[in-house]
Structures are given as structure tokens and as C-alpha cells.
Amino acid sequence: MSRVCARVLVVDDDETVRDVVGRYLGAAGHRVALAADGPGALRAARTTPPDVVVLDLMLPGLGGLEVCRALRADGDLPPIVMLTALGEEDDRLLGLELGADDYVTKPFSPRELVLRVGSILRRTGTASAGAGPVLVDGGLRVDPAARSAVLDGHQLALTAREFDLLAFLLAHPGQAFTREELLARVWGWEFGDRSTVTVHVRRLREKVETDPTAPRRIATIWGTGYRYDRES
Structure with missing residues (x-):
């Protein structure tokens, strides 16, 4: 099976982490850009928009959460894999709320990180072509191959x-x-x-439900999880 290769921006103030992660991603066939701080990350992302960002939350000055907010404010938010320490659960959840897609806890295996990046790319890149039929529920139309979601004629701004x-x-x-x-x-x-699932469900409800506090599409099944209930 062919690999999905992409532009990956790695942001970490630790030179060793940047070097190791960059080498592993490069060996997997990706084009890698490196940034040591928040301002450098934003400059790199705005100069050459990445397909995926690997972002350390604990950056000096402009932190990872602020970088995530700034990228989100720019418009199309690229998929973000956060690098977090074991004791940063609150920051990790906030990062997910801001639109990050995945996280890896330090210390981590570079191979695991490459697999996480590859998993995102397989869902968002060329491998998504022919991913399945268009899904329709009332005014909601989801096209897996085009990675397009439209609700009542309006394009939904969804993270990966x-x-x-x-x-x-x-x-x-x-x-x-x-x-x-x-x-x-x-x-x-x-x-x-x-809680990663919980956060994503909450964000998704804010975008597809008329009243997110009383969801009609994405139902909570107490003691189990979630279920999609069609409107039509």
C-alpha cells in the first residue's frame, strides 16, 4: 500500500525533539518544516500552509494553545497533533476544544507519532478518494470522498x-x-x-444541532456512548 506523503510542520522548542521527529517524518516520505517557537510556527504556516502540524503545547512566549487559536482564526485549520506532558490534561482538553485533532504524550515514540500523522493523512488526503457514498440526512449532506459537509446549504467548518x-x-x-x-x-x-471523544462530540453538536443543549441528531446513550438519529 502506498504511503500518503504531506507537508508537516513540527513545532517544538527542544532542538533534539525537532531533529528526531523531523528525521522520522522525513524517512516516512513527508516534507518537513521545523519551528522552534510560536511566532516561527505562524510564519511557517502562513508562508507554506502545512497538511499537518505537530505542535508542542509548552512553548516559550507564544504557547501552543495561542498558536492553535491563531491558526484557527486564519480560517482553514490544518489537522494538529499536540505534544503534551503527562500533567497537562487541562491544556490537552483545551487544545481539543480549540480544534486540535490528536495528541501524543511525552515521552513518546517517534514511530508512534509518525503513525498518528499517517492516520490523519489517510483520512484527510488522497486516500480518502472513493471513501464511500454521499451521506444525506435532511438538510445535512456529507461527502466522504470530497471531505465536504453541508448543512442547509452552508458549508460546515469541521476539523479533520x-x-x-x-x-x-x-x-x-x-x-x-x-x-x-x-x-x-x-x-x-x-x-x-x-474525553477526546466527549470533546469532539460537544464541538460537533455546536455545528450540526439547532440546539446543542438538546441534541436531536447526536444522542447521548447514558451508560453506553453516542448514537446518530436520523431526522429523515
Whole structure:
């Protein structure tokens, strides 16, 4: 199976981490740009928009969360894999709220990081072509191959993981999934923080529900997880 290669921006103030991650990603066939701080990351992203950003949250000066906010404010937010320390759970959840797609906890295996980047690219890049039929529910239309989601004629601004989650749930209407199952089926994780799913569901509801506090499409099944209920 051919690899999906892409432009990857690696942002970390630790030179050793930048070098090791850059070499592993380069060996996987990706074109890698490196940045040591927040301002450098924004300059690099705005000069040559990356396909994926590997972003350390603990940056000096302009931190990773501020970089995430700035990239989001620019418009199209590229998929972001956050690098976090074990004690940064609150920052990790905030990063997910701001639109990050994935995270890897330090210390981490560079091979694992390359696999996470590859997983995102397979869902967002050329490998998504022919990913399945167009999914329609009332005014909601999701095209997995084009990675396009339209609600009542308006294009939805979804992150990579939000799109993946919506497409998966819409493709399996009426079926309840646990958070662990969604982590495995959508994220490709055999284990992970279930709050990652919770945050993405909350963000997704804000974009597809008329009233996110009383969702009609993405239902919470207490004691289980979530289920997509079709409107039509």
C-alpha cells in the first residue's frame, strides 16, 4: 500500500525533539518544516500552509494553545497533533476544544507519532478518494470522498476528526457506540483518553444541532456512548 506523503510542520522548542521527529517524518516520505517557537510556527504556516502540524503545547512566549487559536482564526485549520506532558490534561482538553485533532504524550515514540500523522493523512488526503457514498440526512449532506459537509446549504467548518466522527456516525444511524469503540473506529486508537471523544462530540453538536443543549441528531446513550438519529 502506498504511503500518503504531506507537508508537516513540527513545532517544538527542544532542538533534539525537532531533529528526531523531523528525521522520522522525513524517512516516512513527508516534507518537513521545523519551528522552534510560536511566532516561527505562524510564519511557517502562513508562508507554506502545512497538511499537518505537530505542535508542542509548552512553548516559550507564544504557547501552543495561542498558536492553535491563531491558526484557527486564519480560517482553514490544518489537522494538529499536540505534544503534551503527562500533567497537562487541562491544556490537552483545551487544545481539543480549540480544534486540535490528536495528541501524543511525552515521552513518546517517534514511530508512534509518525503513525498518528499517517492516520490523519489517510483520512484527510488522497486516500480518502472513493471513501464511500454521499451521506444525506435532511438538510445535512456529507461527502466522504470530497471531505465536504453541508448543512442547509452552508458549508460546515469541521476539523479533520470532527468530519471523520460525523461521517462515521451518519454512516451508522441508529447504532450506539461506546467511546472506546469510537476511539478505535474513528481515531484508530486501541487505547486512549475517552474525553477526546466527549470533546469532539460537544464541538460537533455546536455545528450540526439547532440546539446543542438538546441534541436531536447526536444522542447521548447514558451508560453506553453516542448514537446518530436520523431526522429523515
